[in-house]
Amino acid sequence: MMRKIQLPFTQTQKVRYERAIERLQSLSSTVNSDASVIVTDTIPVNHEDAFLKGHGTSEVDGELLATVCGVVERVDKLVYVRTLRARYKPEVGDIVVGRVIEVCCSKRWRVELNFTQDGVLMLSSMNMPDGSQVLFVISSPDFECMLVYVILSFSVLAELRTIQHDGSLQLHARSHKYGKRSKHHFHYIESLGIDLIIGCNGFIWVGEHVEVRDPVMMIDDQKDDEMIISSSSTTKERSHTPLETRQNICRIGNAIRVLSNLGFTVTVEVITETVNLSNSKNVDIYDMLESEFHVMVAESEAERRRQREKVNSHQ
Template identity: 55%
Template sequence: MKDLQIPLNQTQKVRLLRALQQLQDLASKVTSSASVTVADTIPVNHEDGVLKGHGTSELDGEVVATLCGVVERVNKLVYIRALRARYKPEVGDIIVGRVTEVAPKRWRLEINFSQDAVLMLSSMNLPDGIQRRRTAVDELNMRSIFEENDVVCAEVRGFQHDGSLHLQARSQKYGKLERGQLLMVPPYLVKRRKQHFHHLERFAVDMILGCNGFIWVGEHVEARDNMVEDQESRPEQQNGKLNIISMRVEEQERTYTSLETRQSICRIANAVRVLSSLGFSLNIEVIMETVELSISLNLDIHEMLGAEFCVQIAEREVEWRSSLSKKKG
């Protein structure tokens, strides 16, 4: 998702710059690690021995930074953690991706990584819900499961010997995502947490915060057991054409998303857009606070992307961090 181009008047510009400066000052007080730019010298104790890690180099006997970021130290290892970097997958990461190719026995997905990820046919649940070996028929029916441009949720399985990144989707919570919006934000804004799946009951909306910076906001879908569903549908199929027609009507009703739910999806998505444009870390608490603020101010959904609301979010963040630092102090 590209940064929002928000037109600010002079007063709003001054307020926003002041808020961002205050946030920077507060962050420098809290963070003990030093921020460095390219060619800055990193103070180290050569007597204890130093291991130069990522983003560091040696010049004239001194350790210098080759990246902009924060100095991190683990025992003797010194490295730079880049503030803005591409997504670096770790095993177990929850990601959201878009299918780019249906290949033999696998799908390729764009996940905001340096290369496409691979989801093997053998690494996911089949629609019939039965655990069995994949056959040639399953391979021929791959497009009925996922096709190009489908949005898919999966889990990082690991890197293979050929260097490719492999995914898996062996649970009901993974799979194809429909009836919602896909948002793309810088991956460093989404921190790894225990829970990346969120059901917002009040709005009847599901949100998935992908570790790769792809965020899904869509209508809530109940996880159903496919095996039970198949057993229930078999006797209906034997009754004849009348039941087939009624099933089609029910299917249309299930795929219809109410106006209220669509508005909720758009409001939550706009909250993500505003926070991302300001460079704030994204978690469910901050996103929902932003949504609640927009509701309390009686803002229409499109007004959330206006300059005034953007400035108010920055000022609210300053107040929250200031009160937090006072409590710690």
């Protein structure tokens, strides 16, 4: 069950794309019987072998049941249901990537998280990597307006701290590493010099790799007679981002967009393979969003899964 996309396919591209999708569906049904499930459907598993219950599953009276609609996926012993299209379901401890959409006052921001409610990030819950703070003491209305405008362009990396009774999400960002699942979210693609952060909420941050992360701005309105800016002595001076790095960021971003359009599970491995495919086929960055590259990615994914199934069948 792949997502239907609206692209201006030529007749040849349409045939190739449909053939690749048929292969993917065939492989999915071979690996996972009754792969498409709805809530309360039974997921067939071999109870004699150990298995791990993943997202979208629950064990009831000795049976593994689906708790969401989607497609059954199996990774080694892990069995989970991949929802075809859903908003983020928050859990305490999640690593999330969001965008500041409102500066409610000088002490908290409202952050869009791909959820029915926005997150709230108190500035008292934000530290620099070395534990120090950057304080802006606002003394001018013009400066305050300018600062608010700049903040609204910020992307925020944070951990979900609590879920309030009213459903609001409280965030904190006291370190650049969070939670027990952080190793699944923070990635460094060394060959490209790029940092990749895959949030639990479905948002992905792509940027230049840095050894010391940039300080987080903190606003303090307790004083109104001057503006104080303090920074960490360990923060290295920022320089321009090289053209090659910016091109890598754009190429990775377009790879993620293509995978999302096709409805494929987005992992760092699949992202890297998609980037490598675009380079090996000499596809320009701006051509990656065209119909032909979507077809190429679908064909490549079908072949990758076929090879994986072939290897598994011989083990």
